[in-house]
Amino acid sequence: MSIRIGIYGYGNLGRGVEYAIRQNPDLAAVGVFTRRDPKTVKTRTGLPVYSVDDAIKMKDQIDVMILCGGSATDLPVQTPALVKYFNVVDSFDTHANIPRHVAAVQAIAVQAKRTALVSAGWDPGMFSLARLYSGAVLSEGKDYTFWGKGVSQGHSDAIRRIEGVVDARQYTIPVESATAAVRRGENPDFTAAQKHERECFVVAAEGADKARIEREIKTMPNYFAEYNTTVHFITKEELEEKHGGLPHGGVVIRSGVTGENGKNKHVIEYSLKLDSNPEFTASVLVACARAVYRLNTEGVYGCKTMLDVPPAYLSAKSREELLKTLL
Amino acid sequence: MSIRIGIYGYGNLGRGVEYAIRQNPDLAAVGVFTRRDPKTVKTRTGLPVYSVDDAIKMKDQIDVMILCGGSATDLPVQTPALVKYFNVVDSFDTHANIPRHVAAVQAIAVQAKRTALVSAGWDPGMFSLARLYSGAVLSEGKDYTFWGKGVSQGHSDAIRRIEGVVDARQYTIPVESATAAVRRGENPDFTAAQKHERECFVVAAEGADKARIEREIKTMPNYFAEYNTTVHFITKEELEEKHGGLPHGGVVIRSGVTGENGKNKHVIEYSLKLDSNPEFTASVLVACARAVYRLNTEGVYGCKTMLDVPPAYLSAKSREELLKTLL
DSSP states (O other), rough: OEEEEEEOOOOHHHHHHHHHHOOOOEEEEEEEEEOOGGGGGGOOTTEEEGGGGTTGGGGOOOSEEEOOOOTTHHHHHHHHHTTTSSSEOOOOOOOOGHHHHHHHHHHHHHHHTTTEEEOOSSSSBHHHHHHHHHHHHSSSSEEEEEOOOOOOHHHHHHTTTSTEEEEEEEEEEEEEHHHHHHHHOOOOOOOOOOHHEEEEEEEEEHHHHOHHHHHHHHOTTTTTTSEEEEEEEOOOHHHHHHHSSSSEEEEEEEEEEEEEOHHHHHEEEEEEEEEHHHHHHHHHHEEEEEEEEHHHHOOOOOEEGGGGGGGGGSSSSSSHHHHHTTT | OEEEEEEEOOOOHHHHHHHHTTOOOOOEEEEESSSOOOOOOOTTTTTOOGGGGGGGGGGGGOOEEOOOOOTTTTTTHHHHHTTTTTEEOOOOOOGGHHHHHHHHHHHHHHHHEEEEEOOOTTTHHHHHHHHHHHHSSSSSSEEEEOSEEEEEHHHHHHHHHHHTTEEEEEEEEEEEHHHHHHTTTTTOOHHHHHEEEEEEEEEEEETTOHHHHHHHHOOOOTTTTSSSEEEEEOOOOHHHHSSSSSSEEEEEEEEEEEEEOOOEEEEEEEEEEEOOHHHHHHHHHHHHHHHHHHHHHTOOOOOEOGGGSSSGGGGGOOHHHHHHTTO
């Protein structure tokens, strides 16, 4: 029997989850839950659409609810609220607030005998695992996370809020000489600007003052002021044609030493090259839904993260098969 | 209080464990156990040396015994025998026999309320984790493991058994065009020879027939006959000077697709560049010893592998610290 999955929220991530479930024969999508009028939402693969108001009524038809909302305002409310009725997975990615989010979900999950896995995805998520494993193994060393080349939604949004900007896309790009130094095991210290640079493609409104827009971008604190930032003005057509996707990725590198006087050097590198950031994140969430279902079945309740879950629980393969073919 | 570790066997791996424990303040080495006369063994850091015959007497002084013997004849006997008295970690790496090894250890461990973690290291081990995670996330895809550039002890030994060979070192080298094709997401099919080539450095006995030695190497079934193999004859001095280390490494790459008609491509890559194969393996074993101790303390008995252990258990950091600083 398949594990029955609900999709709560239907933006890029929700659509990614919809497709990802189809790639996993042991999982089945029950439907999509939306805050919009369900009649106005058409799913990509013909999944039924329900109002979020009807979700709780359907709790016995859903083994795991995957929450596909945003970290700013949706998940801090939705995850604690829904874990009372469902096993849940979310991709809460505001790093600084993760401990508080975990604590909020934990209390309710334990009481409701539900299992939650929060902050799944690739960072936090797969990159966290890379940092954890490489740090545990090379205890004397240093690790580095580089993001990109990829579209940063937060930075793109920040540009769009500038007066006179019609649309924008911002790419975060790792500085090549920085990654090279880390790969050589040099353990350098970097400022933020030495690790990443920012490239912006901006569609300006007709007659807008491009010099002012460029200045406002380049001087925006936290987002751009500290970085080497390039701004290109392009047409709306060019933006859609060449920058319509949401690629991303990055690399976690740890270099460390072992042996007598630390004479032997080791470099562990984990990298992702993703054509679609939301679809890859969705694929991680779906594997986590499988793990959550298994944990709950075994009576493991509360709020977990990817760091807490035995790796084998994420795989569709049986442990026997894993030991035989993969280990 | 530190976790007290015993080191069972004192070759390259045992010495690596000795050094690795010193890099982890939460662990303490109790001593080395050897089949040799303890009086003839001097440890690198002054650890006490005991006879293996005295190990069981010391069972209450040791929280985890790390078994540093070989997979061919030592571990199949030692791990089941010792798990009756100790929590154990081993690096059993004969892939085909892992299920049998796990089963043999499991039965005894459960009865003795001990915890074992077998087949730890980097392959099996870290590479297995890379294969598992990337396969669970990109369910529609294909993965590839390339080994090297590094010294293969088994292949070096095979050359040494040829008449007229004094010493030898064999490097396994990934074929560059093959890794490049995989990184581009082409999902190629390879024969063994298309993935790896073999480079041999051989010291021949004075007057030995080098042409015959080279022919015997290149035609040796399973080891060399199927591969593009290069043989260099060098002096004993050159071998020691230039090929004295035991570097190794490799890469696990999975490429897969997501979304509508699988239109988006993703590549996950995990790579290791190791100056010392045994010291890196030892570092993995030591992190696993920490996990084994914790599992046993919580009443989780039986035979585990790295695929079964919650990642956080390997880290010296508390879960709170991990959630706050690493996730």
